[in-house]
Amino acid sequence: MTIIKSSNLWFKYSGSSEWAIREVNIEINEGEFVVLAGRSGCGKSTLMRCFNGLIPHFYEGEMIGKVEVCGLDTRENPTYILSQYAGMVFQNPDNQLFALTVEADIAFALENLSIPKEEIRERVDWALRVMGIEELRDKSSLELSGGQKQKVAIASILAMRPQILLLDEPTSSLDPFSAKQLIDTIISLNQKYKITILIAEHRLDLLLPYASRMIVIDDGRIVLDGKPREVLDKHDVMPYGVSVPRIVKVATQLKKSLGYSFNHVVPLSVEEFVEILRRWRN
Amino acid sequence: MIVFENVEYVYPNGFKALRGVNLEIESGEIVALMGENGAGKTTLLKHLNGLLKPFSGRVLVDGVDTRRTTVASLSRKVGIVFQNAEEMFFSPTIYEEIAFALNNFRYPEDVIQKRVGWALKFMELEEYRDKSPFLLSGGEKKRLALAIILAWSPEVVALDEPTVGQDILQKEKMIQIIRQANQQGKTIIISSHDVEFIADIKPRIILMSKGRIVKDGPAEEVLTDIPLLQECSLLPPQIVSLTSRLDFLGIRPKLAGPEEIAVEIARRLK
Amino acid sequence: MSTILRGLQFYPGKTVIHKLDPRVKLVISLLLMMTAAIYLEVTIITIVVAVEALLSIIAKVFSRWARTVYGAAPLIILVFLLNVLFKLSMPGQSLGFQSIYEALQLAYRLVAFLASFSIFFLTTTPEELGMALTKMKVPYMYTFAFISAIRFTPILAEELQSIIDAQKSRGLELEKGNMITRLRRYIPILIPLMVNVLRRSYELAEAIEVKCFGAKKNRTYLRELKMTKRDLTVLSISITLFTLAIYVKLFVKLNIP
Numbered sequence: 187m188t189i190i191k192s193s194n195l196w197f198k199y200s201g202s203s204e205w206a207i208r209e210v211n212i213e214i215n216e217g218e219f220v221v222l223a224g225r226s227g228c229g230k231s232t233l234m235r236c237f238n239g240l241i242p243h244f245y246e247g248e249m250i251g252k253v254e255v256c257g258l259d260t261r262e263n264p265t266y267i268l269s270q271y272a273g274m275v276f277q278n279p280d281n282q283l284f285a286l287t288v289e290a291d292i293a294f295a296l297e298n299l300s301i302p303k304e305e306i307r308e309r310v311d312w313a314l315r316v317m318g319i320e321e322l323r324d325k326s327s328l329e330l331s332g333g334q335k336q337k338v339a340i341a342s343i344l345a346m347r348p349q350i351l352l353l354d355e356p357t358s359s360l361d362p363f364s365a366k367q368l369i370d371t372i373i374s375l376n377q378k379y380k381i382t383i384l385i386a387e388h389r390l391d392l393l394l395p396y397a398s399r400m401i402v403i404d405d406g407r408i409v410l411d412g413k414p415r416e417v418l419d420k421h422d423v424m425p426y427g428v429s430v431p432r433i434v435k436v437a438t439q440l441k442k443s444l445g446y447s448f449n450h451v452v453p454l455s456v457e458e459f460v461e462i463l464r465r466w467r468n
Numbered sequence: 469m470i471v472f473e474n475v476e477y478v479y480p481n482g483f484k485a486l487r488g489v490n491l492e493i494e495s496g497e498i499v500a501l502m503g504e505n506g507a508g509k510t511t512l513l514k515h516l517n518g519l520l521k522p523f524s525g526r527v528l529v530d531g532v533d534t535r536r537t538t539v540a541s542l543s544r545k546v547g548i549v550f551q552n553a554e555e556m557f558f559s560p561t562i563y564e565e566i567a568f569a570l571n572n573f574r575y576p577e578d579v580i581q582k583r584v585g586w587a588l589k590f591m592e593l594e595e596y597r598d599k600s601p602f603l604l605s606g607g608e609k610k611r612l613a614l615a616i617i618l619a620w621s622p623e624v625v626a627l628d629e630p631t632v633g634q635d636i637l638q639k640e641k642m643i644q645i646i647r648q649a650n651q652q653g654k655t656i657i658i659s660s661h662d663v664e665f666i667a668d669i670k671p672r673i674i675l676m677s678k679g680r681i682v683k684d685g686p687a688e689e690v691l692t693d694i695p696l697l698q699e700c701s702l703l704p705p706q707i708v709s710l711t712s713r714l715d716f717l718g719i720r721p722k723l724a725g726p727e728e729i730a731v732e733i734a735r736r737l738k
Numbered sequence: 739m740s741t742i743l744r745g746l747q748f749y750p751g752k753t754v755i756h757k758l759d760p761r762v763k764l765v766i767s768l769l770l771m772m773t774a775a776i777y778l779e780v781t782i783i784t785i786v787v788a789v790e791a792l793l794s795i796i797a798k799v800f801s802r803w804a805r806t807v808y809g810a811a812p813l814i815i816l817v818f819l820l821n822v823l824f825k826l827s828m829p830g831q832s833l834g835f836q837s838i839y840e841a842l843q844l845a846y847r848l849v850a851f852l853a854s855f856s857i858f859f860l861t862t863t864p865e866e867l868g869m870a871l872t873k874m875k876v877p878y879m880y881t882f883a884f885i886s887a888i889r890f891t892p893i894l895a896e897e898l899q900s901i902i903d904a905q906k907s908r909g910l911e912l913e914k915g916n917m918i919t920r921l922r923r924y925i926p927i928l929i930p931l932m933v934n935v936l937r938r939s940y941e942l943a944e945a946i947e948v949k950c951f952g953a954k955k956n957r958t959y960l961r962e963l964k965m966t967k968r969d970l971t972v973l974s975i976s977i978t979l980f981t982l983a984i985y986v987k988l989f990v991k992l993n994i995p
Contacts (some may be wrong), residue, residue: 225635238948240944243947244947265950269948269950270950273948277633278941280893281941281942281945286864286865290960295949295950296960297960298954299954300953303959328892343948346950361505362661363701364505364701391706424636432707433710433726435726436726443730444731444734456706463737464716519906538911543908547907552900555934556904572908
């Protein structure tokens with residue numbers, strides 16, 4: 187089932203002379219795990235803002251074309267409606283938490299939506315549990331580490347029970363270990379809770395093994411779109427500012443100049459590569 | 469050149485950021501401080517130019533105890549590019565932004581002009597000379613932050629998490645700049661938890677955890693010690709993870725470029 | 739100054755006073771202040787301060803409370819001196835025992851005020867204060883502004899420190915020069931701070947938008963204040979005592995200093 191659909195989408199921020207999004211036609215299905223890749227400023231964030239109504243409602247500018255999220259036209263539905271279908275998590279967790287306790291932050295959106303108290307309690311409990319942060323409930327966000335803050339930020343969006351989660355470089359300020367933990371949690375949201383994920387990230391080595399789809403954006407345009415393995419097997423994505431995992435580089439090198447194609451299977455994780463090599467040797 | 473002798477530092481809220489750090493950095497080295505957030509990397513960097521003074525122990529820069537001099541005079545020797553240096557711009561033009569420090573250090577006007585011109589050229593920002601620093605792109609802002617420090621040619625350039633929020637092309641540019649500056653004789657100190665970035669530079673690595681130095685050695689040695697990296701909440705570089713599991717091909721864990729590893733795998737597969 | 743501020747900052751605890759409804763605490767604080775306001779007698783104000791001290795002991799914040807009062811000493815002395823000067827400037831006044839005594843009374847009254855404030859803020863979380871505001875029908879917009887101000891103050895302080903560090907590392911010397919040049923030296927600190935605040939507020943606005951701020955007219959609340967029997971009992975006792983104080987003031991001739 188198509189959950190996000192954009193047809194001939196163009197967008198230009200007011201005051202800018204350049205189109206930030208150019209002719210984007212995209213269909214995303216329920217349950218997909220989509221990685222958006224591309225250099226800084228290529229339009230990844232802008233595209234995600236188009237999917238929850240921040241564009242055209244919060245950001246002014248010129249929008250051509252149409253976006254439908256869960257069957258709702260983003261032009262005709264305000265952000266607070268669209269947010270309940272496509273929740274957005276931003277880069278800097280500090281700017282997404284404004285209450286004095288974790289619990290209050292997670293309840294915030296639900297209170298704004300005038301949801302009855304009992305249901306808020308249930309949903310807050312659920313969001314805390316899903317993100318594995320029940321012990322943080324009464325903490326102040328000042329006491330949390332960067333990784334914990336970002337988990338709280340995700341929980342505060344999850345509490346609205348969106349079908350889609352849009353994540354804009356959520357790990358960029360985290361150290362590798364916290365980043366891995368966060369990405370593992372995001373993966374579980376997709377696998378266990380069937381939430382459709384769209385994530386813009388530079389740490390592809392941690393994400394690609396689980397991603398069902400990789401979309402490369404350059405200068406506001408979708409230049410590559412497909413299963414990560416296929417995209418990486420057929421194309422050189424380096425010039426688009428995409429950090430190719432090192433093992434993919436090793437595999438590419440083996441294929442290109444040394445004649446080992448491994449039946450065109452690009453390994454996305456170390457485990458997978460080791461397995462391929464083991465089989466190849468026997 | 470830089471000596472830390474049993475340095476301890478406690479923040480006013482009671483957080484013990486450094487717990488007895490001993491360290492020597494020679495002129496012309498490239499050194500990476502690695503460790504998770506909160507390990508003490510930034511606190512250590514701030515001791516280099518006297519922004520923080522040790523609670524106990526001492527820090528010597530060129531033989532001078534940092535407690536006996538000012539931040540301004542230490543900064544001429546040690547330039548620090550902070551993680552969010554691009555949020556510290558305030559001048560109407562990029563030229564003035566770079567000239568600010570040179571004015572503070574009381575360089576004569578003709579020297580300032582020459583130095584700013586050189587820094588703009590080195591960082592490929594010449595065309596923006598009279599533009600507002602706020603109008604630059606993310607990567608350009610990072611280069612301006614570097615130009616600001618390099619303009620007064622400090623002997624030591626310290627970079628705090630230079631790759632945060634940067635894409636791969638910007639990171640490669642950064643590596644190129646670091647190499648060039650080092651070839652010009654600068655001592656480079658990088659604080660970072662970006663293992664892949666550091667693996668590309670292959671510097672001497674000082675691994676920190678909870679305010680202590682737990683290992684000090686060449687990148688090839690530190691980054692292939694997987695249990696130790698995990699103890700410090702760091703993930704090993706992907707190449708190391710791969711090679712550490714290829715003993716059935718007779719390959720030992722090692723830190724090398726993808727090309728080199730590919731050649732080795734091909735040789736063993738034959 | 740910082741000691742006074744620390745005395746107005748919540749200090750966690752699980753005492754009876756901490757658990758009291760913030761509205762009741764607010765009322766008690768106000769009643770204590772009003773008592774100090776209607777009486778000038780040193781004895782009565784001493785009783786008020788003693789009651790406040792007792793409350794702070796029950797709340798296990800006595801040392802912090804005492805430090806606030808102590809920390810306010812310069813302010814109180816200033817008020818005392820200003821009062822004396824003011825009295826002297828009045829026509830026909832000379833510096834006598836009476837005028838000094840009156841100035842002392844006023845300054846002493848200030849101690850009672852401050853001490854009362856301190857108890858309230860030491861034992862009430864900003865969150866509870868926010869909930870109290872909501873219950874008192876203050877529009878949510880203002881409560882939100884109040885809460886986020888508290889939330890972001892430490893973050894801004896940290897940001898300010900990192901800007902100062904960065905500019906000092908560029909050779910900025912804040913301590914040198916006269917008033918005017920010193921003020922000018924703050925430009926490299928104030929501009930980035932303002933730019934960052936603007937950028938942050940834009941990002942906050944975006945985050946608030948996706949969290950449906952202002953979506954519905956009638957917002958619900960997960961946590962609301964509820965008066966318990968204990969709260970009501972404490973409240974009625976306090977009001978009774980205050981009524982007694984007014985009664986004494988109006989109808990009893992007191993012969994105490």
